[in-house]
Amino acid sequence: MKRELEMMMPGPHAGPLCGREVVIQAQGVEKTYPNGTHALDRADVAIRKGEFVSLLGPSGCGKSTLLKMFAGLEQPSSGTIAMQAEAERSDGRDMAMVFQEATLMPWARVTENVRLPLDLAHVPRSQSQPRIDEALEMVGLSQFGNCYPRELSGGMQMRASIARALAVRPSVLLMDEPFGALDEFTRNRLDTDLHRLWEQRGFTVVFVTHSIYEAVFLSSRVVVMAARPGRVIADVAIDGPAQRGDDFRVSSEFIDYCRVLSEHLVRANRGEREAVH
Amino acid sequence: MNTAILRSPAAVRVSAPLALGVLMLAVWQLLCELLDVPVFLVPAPSDIVATLVADWNLLVSSLMVTLKITFLAFCLAVVLGVAAAFLFVQSRLMEVSLFPYAIVLQVTPIVAIAPLIIIWVKNPTFAMVICATLVALFPIISNTILGLRSVNPGLLNLFRLNRANRWQVLRRLRIPSALPYFFGGLRISSGLALIGAVVAEFVAGTGGTSSGLAYQILQAGFQLNIPRLFAALVLITFTGILLFTVMAMLSKWALGGWHESEMS
Numbered sequence: 001m002k003r004e005l006e007m008m009m010p011g012p013h014a015g016p017l018c019g020r021e022v023v024i025q026a027q028g029v030e031k032t033y034p035n036g037t038h039a040l041d042r043a044d045v046a047i048r049k050g051e052f053v054s055l056l057g058p059s060g061c062g063k064s065t066l067l068k069m070f071a072g073l074e075q076p077s078s079g080t081i082a083m084q085a086e087a088e089r090s091d092g093r094d095m096a097m098v099f100q101e102a103t104l105m106p107w108a109r110v111t112e113n114v115r116l117p118l119d120l121a122h123v124p125r126s127q128s129q130p131r132i133d134e135a136l137e138m139v140g141l142s143q144f145g146n147c148y149p150r151e152l153s154g155g156m157q158m159r160a161s162i163a164r165a166l167a168v169r170p171s172v173l174l175m176d177e178p179f180g181a182l183d184e185f186t187r188n189r190l191d192t193d194l195h196r197l198w199e200q201r202g203f204t205v206v207f208v209t210h211s212i213y214e215a216v217f218l219s220s221r222v223v224v225m226a227a228r229p230g231r232v233i234a235d236v237a238i239d240g241p242a243q244r245g246d247d248f249r250v251s252s253e254f255i256d257y258c259r260v261l262s263e264h265l266v267r268a269n270r271g272e273r274e275a276v277h
Numbered sequence: 278m279n280t281a282i283l284r285s286p287a288a289v290r291v292s293a294p295l296a297l298g299v300l301m302l303a304v305w306q307l308l309c310e311l312l313d314v315p316v317f318l319v320p321a322p323s324d325i326v327a328t329l330v331a332d333w334n335l336l337v338s339s340l341m342v343t344l345k346i347t348f349l350a351f352c353l354a355v356v357l358g359v360a361a362a363f364l365f366v367q368s369r370l371m372e373v374s375l376f377p378y379a380i381v382l383q384v385t386p387i388v389a390i391a392p393l394i395i396i397w398v399k400n401p402t403f404a405m406v407i408c409a410t411l412v413a414l415f416p417i418i419s420n421t422i423l424g425l426r427s428v429n430p431g432l433l434n435l436f437r438l439n440r441a442n443r444w445q446v447l448r449r450l451r452i453p454s455a456l457p458y459f460f461g462g463l464r465i466s467s468g469l470a471l472i473g474a475v476v477a478e479f480v481a482g483t484g485g486t487s488s489g490l491a492y493q494i495l496q497a498g499f500q501l502n503i504p505r506l507f508a509a510l511v512l513i514t515f516t517g518i519l520l521f522t523v524m525a526m527l528s529k530w531a532l533g534g535w536h537e538s539e540m541s
Binding site: 071072073096097100101103106117148150 | 432449536537
């Protein structure tokens with residue numbers, strides 16, 4: 001994969017943030033696994049600075065694959081992914097990722113789990129401690145630093161996982177269906193908190209989800225994907241209020257966006273079925 | 278009977294096997310007395326206890342010999358086993374080429390090769406330590422390898438994402454992940470070290486060397502001193518139980534905070 005440092009072309013998608021610089025640019029990215037599975041077919045996606053972009057689609061649409069390629073954990077079979085040069089940092093990466101599961105080290109207390117990326121980057125303890133405190137504060141876990149992961153509920157484990165990503169102070173945060181395993185009410189609460197964090201901190205988020213509601217609630221833009229083969233079928237800017245809470249969830253605006261996204265997904269699904277018959 | 282005691286699981290865990298043991302011993306004692314079984318066939322528990330007391334000094338000094346061999350073999354097995362596991366995990370080629378021979382070592386009956394080792398190695402204690410080590414080695418190797426490989430793939434991705442080097446992955450991810458498996462291997466291995474020591478003593482004992490508990494069993498058998506044979510057997514059994522308990526406590530101490538297997 002080429003991680004080019006050149007200035008990148010702005011993507012084809014119009015939106016309130018379209019004037020901003022592109023942080024991640026995927027061009028003609030394809031992924032075919034050795035067993036022949038065509039996970040992703042020629043995807044063009046551009047992520048701009050400060051955006052909250054959701055990759056929305058059913059299982060097998062390649063959304064997680066695309067995210068993993070952004071993270072450098074997987075390589076595209078063809079096409080290029082260009083990252084804006086990561087800022088030179090002595091304290092680790094400028095990018096952090098939150099996984100589907102909390103993936104905490106069960107043998108380490110929450111504080112030590114959050115400290116891990118800083119430790120790996122050799123940040124001295126004196127400097128890492130305030131950052132850990134701050135990150136735990138942001139996710140509302142200040143009281144739970146001394147707990148082992150198993151002592152926390154699923155939602156709190158996920159909060160710890162997010163704190164670990166925030167402690168890095170990344171400018172790009174990649175999230176791979178982080179709340180998929182949680183019940184809807186916990187998920188809504190975490191979504192609200194995440195949106196507030198994003199709104200306050202202004203980092204760039206790429207968020208993979210299969211929930212239409214979650215995508216509309218969180219995003220400034222939703223990239224809609226379809227499966228077999230995985231591909232991008234639509235790109236919808238969500239022009240919602242800057243601060244979002246339960247009011248937004250029950251607004252007609254919210255419902256309208258959900259319908260637009262559903263229509264894209266239904267149409268893609270229908271086309272697929274016709275192709276089979 | 279007080280049912281409150283029965284409801285407490287901790288009390289039941291101690292009292293139930295204890296009660297069963299006492300009952301069995303009572304039946305044994307009763308049968309021996311009622312049927313008038315000669316002491317050189319099956320001694321009654323009371324005879325065994327009497328011999329234990331009478332031969333205490335002799336038996337304990339023999340036990341010390343056996344314990345020394347067991348302990349040395351166990352330590353050696355842990356050091357060699359862990360070292361081998363690390364080696365195997367670092368390089369596929371190493372594992373592919375060496376692991377079959379580890380299995381060969383495991384499946385070769387120690388009784389069959391013990392005489393050879395005892396002939397080849399001059400120092401009898403050292404020879405017996407080698408035999409017992411060979412028996413105890415394999416569970417440590419295989420369990421530690423399994424543990425070092427049983428790493429949560431998500432965590433491995435997290436380490437890769439943060440550009441952790443090989444050493445950081447080993448120290449901060451693979452070793453902690455391997456601990457529960459390692460302690461599992463330790464429990465099996467401690468018992469096997471004792472068995473290996475006893476087997477080696479049997480083989481060496483027929484040659485007339487040393488004086489471990491197995492040697493006492495052999496001698497008692499020759500002399501038809503069956504109560505002493507049983508007394509030695511009791512000591513070996515208790516040693517095995519003690520070893521297992523110590524390993525279980527060690528495991529609880531190391532993993533109690535976080536691993537499911539040690540939660541109560």
